[in-house]
Structure formats: structure tokens, C-alpha cells
Amino acid sequence: MTELKKTPLHDAHVELGARMVPFAGFEMPVSYAGIIEEHRAVRQRVGVFDVSHMGEFILSGPGAFDYLNRVVTNDCSKLVDGGVLYTVMCRQDGTTVDDLLVCRMPGGQALVVVNASNIEKDFAHMRSLLPEDGTVTLEDASDRTALLAVQGPFSRDVLKSCPLFSPVKDTLDGLAYYNLFRYRIGGDEVVVSRTGYTGELGYEVFIPPARAREFWDELASHGKPFGLQPVGLAARDTLRFEASFCLYGHELDDNTTPLEAGLAWVVKLKKGGFVGRDALLAEKEAGPRRKLIGLELEERNIARQDYPIMHGVEVVGKVTSGTFSPTLEKSLAMAFVDRDRLDDAYSVQVRKKLVGATVTPLPFYPSRAK
């Protein structure tokens, strides 16, 4: 077992009394005040998340976006400077290597944000696809990038009240959903992206590790009047679950295609050649073999990952994620179900008990991020 990595904000979490857990090779805060309290703070006010464990790659060179457009499933060719795109990248057989953000930086570089648990796999996959003519270079910038997410209805107000953001208040006001801007503080470069994983108005701020604590402390003091709450990984999960965003390792993995996971909207089969296109085209024509559905349980037991979905006495699927939704106050689950067993109601095998569940449309909680 190798030693766990620490984010630049590790000491701040410990000072706050956070419960720390190993996650994707990092020692990360799973909760501070309590999962439900943190969850509600983001829905009603504002929360700050240390997500510095996420991976960041920089792609440079004249061929960077042509290359990316062959590697990922969404269409990067339409990205303008400062634009951000959610996508997945697949193998030739259509299975998912990772889901990721592609950002087109002013100046033509690409910033790619990947899941912490997939950094090494993604880097190897992307490197293996680089053109041999040297027109694209790939660099892992994860260790020199801290990432803080500020999410919730008051997120913009909190950022604008921080001294670090005083030069860019107007830019923040004008920043549209899935866009970013870059600016300098002293010699340091800061990137502010209007993206997130909560379903609320929110921002993700890429900042050099040496500046992370200063920013965190500014947020703590200037966020206080807005009721800002530090939020750990557990509430990050319940928030993304309510908004029904996929989480790699749950709705997506090495054996799942984006079409199965309801991500057809990021698979642009008409954009030209890309890795996995043939397999995904064939899958689309034949219909995916299983479907991601939303379920509302009839009791308050929690349907956890891999619990069987039953249709009569038959196992027809499995739970990918489930929790008791703090906002909707219901026990909800996402699950894969075989395509020839689609119905309006199932039951979930919750340990020794069968709990009835009715199908409910995704997302459970409509995003307010736009």
C-alpha cells in the first residue's frame, strides 16, 4: 500500500475536524458537519468542495483539438475559446474509459479534467492515441493544480466578495454556463469555470497549490455571511445523485457504454471518425442491451450499488447508485435494467427483504445550474 497523497488543503480539513477517508489514492474529507446538513447548504445557500484530487491534463500543439475530437465522443470542433464540453472517451468496443470535461483555453490549448481514480488509465489511453508526427503534446498537470468547487445559489455572490476575485467581478457576472475564463494574480494563473456536479449554480476554480489555502480561507471568511459550508465527498455524491449525473464506477465503468448510461447526447455519431464510433453506431441501431432508469422505493430502505432489481422472481438488473434523497425526502435509486424487461415497477432486493419500486424519470432533481 503506497502512502496516500494529500491535497494542498489537507491541513484545513483536519483543522475543521473533517472525517478523512482514503479515496482514489488521496486522503480526502468525506464530511464535516454531517452529510445532510452539507447537502442542504448547497441546495439552499452555498458550499465549498476541495476536489484537488481530480486529474488535469494539458494538450498543446496545432493538432490538439483534431486529436481530441478523435478520442472523445462529443464534438469538440465547435468549441470556442473559453468553452467547456462534457463528454466521455471510449475504447474501440464502445466501453467507457472515463467521463471528462474538455475545456478550450484562450490561446488554443486544451484542459482536460478527468476522474481522480482514472488518472493513470486515462493518461495511458490518451498517450497511446497521440499522433506520431508530434503535433500534439500531452502533459499531466494534476500535481500542480488545486481545484475548488463553489456551488449553490449564493456561489456567485461569495466569489465576488473574495478579494482574489475583485479584479474579475464583471467577468463573473457575464460568465455563461459551461464557459470559463482565465486571469492572473501576481504570477499565478487562475481558471474559473462555470461548471459543477451538484445541479446548482456553481463554479470550479483551478488554482496553483500554493494559492489554494489563501483562497480557501478567503472563502471561509467572506462566505460566512452567506452561510457557506465546507462539503465533503459524501454530500458531493448525494448532490450529484439527485441531479442524476453519472459517477464513474457506478453508472459508468470499463464494461459500460455511454448509450447504456443515458449519455447518447454526448455521442455525436455524425461528427466524423472517433474511437468507438463503429461499435456505438451498431449499438445504437440494435438498441442498447440495458437501460439506466430511475426508481422510487416504496419504503425508506436504501438501495445500494449492486443490489439486484427483480421483476417477479427474475433478476433483471442491478442498482448503480441509491440513497435517501435529502431534498426530495424519498429513497431513490438509479439502476441498469435489461432492455427486454422494461416495465413501470420492479422490486429491489434490499438484503433479506424485497422492496417495491416504481420507475420515475431522470433526473430526480432538475438542475438549476444554467
Add this chain to the structure above:
Amino acid sequence: MEFEHMLFTSEHEWVRFDDESDVVIVGISEYAAKELGDIVFIELPKLGADVDRSEAMGTIEAVKTVADLFAPVSGTVVEVNTALDGQPELVNKSPFEEGWFVKLSMSDRSELDHLMDHDAYQNMIGES
């Protein structure tokens, strides 16, 4: 907190007993409640149910995990804490008082001898 009439299991249940009565109150320790985190649902045994010592008699659903509630002693369920139905978070807020689970009428009082006193329990969880 008064721990003189309380005993603990290695599974983190507590029992509050009375020298004059065979009825004990059962809950889970503050340590267990904290480890589980936000509790969102509790399934308790039915009134009048007979339970055996160490038998899973209930379920505790927390956001992050699920745990069994084990019977610390054998007996009959004579009361359940119905307040937990609407407010399972009482277990997090007040594990030793308002967040109790059931009252059991013990069938064999000598089973209390299997349980730990507060000091031994604190030693076990490493918080002595």
C-alpha cells in the same frame, strides 16, 4: 452522562438496566452513531416479538452504510421508540437518551454478565 446502569456489547449496542425490573432499554452507542453518520431510516422489531441474544432484530440505514441492530440479550419486545419513525436522526443527536430503540423484557437476566461496562467498552473502542 450516567453510565452506572449501562452495559455494552462488542457490536456497540447499549443496555440500560434497573436492579428492580427485568425490562431493559436498548440503544446504540454515541461512537456507533457517529461512525454510521446521518441515519435516515430505522427498522425495529414488532411489539411482542421474541428475540434471541445476538440475533439481528433491526436495521439501521445511514446515508453511507447499513448496519444490523443486534439484540444484546434475549427477551420480548415490550415497547418500541415510535419517535424514530419520523425522526431517525434522534439516534445521531441523542444516542443515549431520546434515540433509544426498544425496551426488552429479559428472559434470562444472567445474560447481562456477557456485556461490558462503560470502561471496558471505552477501552475496546480505543477512547479510554
